[in-house]
Every structure is written in C-alpha cells, then in structure tokens.
Amino acid sequence: MKKFLVSTLLLGGVLGCAQFARTQTASDTIALTEYRAALDQLGAGRAQNARILLQSSLQRGEIAPESAVLLAYLEEKAGDPVRARQTLEGVSNPTNFVAAYLSRFGASQPYEIAARRHSAGTTAATLQTGDARILRLEKLMLQIVNNERAGKKLAPLVWDETMASVARAHSAEMRDKKYFAHESPTPSLKDPLDRYIAGVGKTPRLVAENVFRAWGSRSFLSDTDIRDAHKSLMDSPGHRSNILLDGATKLGIGIVANSSGDIWITQLYARPR
Numbered sequence: 480m481k482k483f484l485v486s487t488l489l490l491g492g493v494l495g496c497a498q499f500a501r502t503q504t505a506s507d508t509i510a511l512t513e514y515r516a517a518l519d520q521l522g523a524g525r526a527q528n529a530r531i532l533l534q535s536s537l538q539r540g541e542i543a544p545e546s547a548v549l550l551a552y553l554e555e556k557a558g559d560p561v562r563a564r565q566t567l568e569g570v571s572n573p574t575n576f577v578a579a580y581l582s583r584f585g586a587s588q589p590y591e592i593a594a595r596r597h598s599a600g601t602t603a604a605t606l607q608t609g610d611a612r613i614l615r616l617e618k619l620m621l622q623i624v625n626n627e628r629a630g631k632k633l634a635p636l637v638w639d640e641t642m643a644s645v646a647r648a649h650s651a652e653m654r655d656k657k658y659f660a661h662e663s664p665t666p667s668l669k670d671p672l673d674r675y676i677a678g679v680g681k682t683p684r685l686v687a688e689n690v691f692r693a694w695g696s697r698s699f700l701s702d703t704d705i706r707d708a709h710k711s712l713m714d715s716p717g718h719r720s721n722i723l724l725d726g727a728t729k730l731g732i733g734i735v736a737n738s739s740g741d742i743w744i745t746q747l748y749a750r751p752r
Contacts, residue, residue, distance in 0.1 A: 511543075526556070533550040544576065551564070551566045552580075604668060606648040639731045641678060643733055643747075649663065649674055649745045686750075688745065
C-alpha cells in the first residue's frame, strides 16, 4: 500500500512537527483597530457611534468575538436583547466569554450553534460511527499506542469518543474533498485546534494531531492495516513524538475508508483544561 502521513502539535498556540504556527493576520489588525475605535467612541460618550462602527464589522462578517460582546452589550443597553443574542450567535469563532454572555439569554452554547451550522452544510464538526468493525479497529489502534507508551513508562491515554468523532469528521472530509493535510478548506475547521473547539466545545491546554493515508486494493480493513499504519507513524520522528507526547491525556481516533480499500486515519491527542 502506498502511504502518506502528516503530524502536527499545538502547544501554547504554536504548531510544531509540521513547523507552522498561527500568526497575526491583516484581519486581526483591522479587528483590533475597530475595537479600539469603538472604545474611544464610548469613552467620549458616543455610544450610538460605537454601535454603528461595530455593526458595520458584523455586516461584513468580520467581527471579532470581543467586538461582538461589546456590540451585544450596547444593543442590550439600548433595549434590544433579541438583537444582542443574534449578534453573539453569529460569531464564527466563539469564545468562553461569548458563551458566558449568551447564557444570560438562556441561549445555546456557541459550539452547539456551530455544530448545527456544520451539520446543515457540507462539513460536520463531528462524525459518529455506527460501524462496529471500524470502532473496533479504532480501539485497537488506541491499544497499540498505549502499548508503545507503556514501553517508555508513559501514562496510557484515555479514549475520548467526542474527540474520536472530531477525528472521524476530519478523515471523512479529507476523503470526500480529496485533500490530505491538517489544514481544512472549511474556514471554521481550519486547524486541529479549531476542530477540537467546534466539536468538544472547550479550549484544551494542548492538542496534537497525526494524519495517515494509505491506498489499498481491498474492500475491507484488517488488524494488519492498523498495525502497518502505526509502524509507519512510529518510523516518522514527528508522528512518533505525538504518540509519545508526555503531556497528552486523551486520544480520539477516526478511521474512514472507501470501497477500494483506501484508508484515512486521524489521531487527535489532547490535554483538556
């Protein structure tokens, strides 16, 4: 089988192994400028001007979570709580702060809203499996990983079904959209951290990801395929470092295949807060 594999580690906001990181973008700079401008208007007693400025960001679809919270506050103070709630529910990358404000209105958590949005479109943040055979192979890979860690006197990783559903969704998207990478073409699910937050609903202390792909000629998967995949991952320094990551405590594995026997595997390692 022809095989490809990619690994990445995100710790403290920096992605390693694949050697790339989240950096400040031009849109971040614009968002900060608009946020400060709105604060300046408030400081000068011009709350209406601040609302107009922030609403223009919202209409462009570029509002930052912090600006959305400020706008929601101004809308609520102006006697429009319904609009305030809609503003917060429209945030594409919600934070815990946004969630706290939404709870004032008895609204759904932002990640629940995001999950509904994904399921209504072409890409899901999570994907459950009803295939007992696939689930058994995912658990077999967990056992193999933990055997590897035991040999290095590292604590075993605990299976996390929600993380597995996040991993399956990424594997399925790679298969269906015909790409192979950590970076998704879906903006809200761009990198492993985005996918974790969208699926789990919280920001982890650490998240790391291994991705594996193999082209086969069979219409079924076997234990041998999983053991071969693990060997390939261990033979790669970057993937090996994630498998033996001392700070990780949980693991979710998502395996998908097609009728030709090609497989896509995503391993999602994390340490929740």
